Amino acid sequence: MRADVHVTNVAASYYQSYSVVGLLAVVGVLFVAVAFGAGRLLRPVVPTPEKLLTYECGVDPVGEGWAHTQVRYYVYAFLYVIFAVDSIFLFPWATVFAAPGYGAATLVEMFIFLGFLAVGLLYAYKKGVLTWT
Helix, strand or coil: HHHHHHHHHHHHHHHHHHHHHHHHHHHHHHHHHHHHHHHHHHHHCCCCCCCCCEECCCCCCCHHHCCCCCCHHHHHHHHHHHHHHHHHHHHHHHHHHCCCCCHHHHHHHHHHHHHHHHHHHHHHHHHHCCCCC
16 A cells, blocks of 8 residues: 555656646747737738838849759758768767777777768769869
């Protein structure tokens, strides 16, 4: 009988902590909904043809709204993200490398890691991804 009371207390405490999180989520959603509703009710709505035009950097739109985007910009951004994320792995390696007894093993692992990066960069270069034309 005593174990059942303990289990019940643990379960009640468990659900009580989640009820606080749920209540906070409901309050947050209500706060956003009230803010958007108040903004919709209080703003003036006077549509004019000038207001309905597409606006970009103070220049009137000319031509179609559809424009082709070069894929190479995304490739450069993707390569940057890859090398930025890979550089993040250098910091934990440096801390382990400084620890006594791990120097040679971590040095070999880092050169293997940098070798994979070099192979990927060489592959991108051979495919012509890095040429800016």
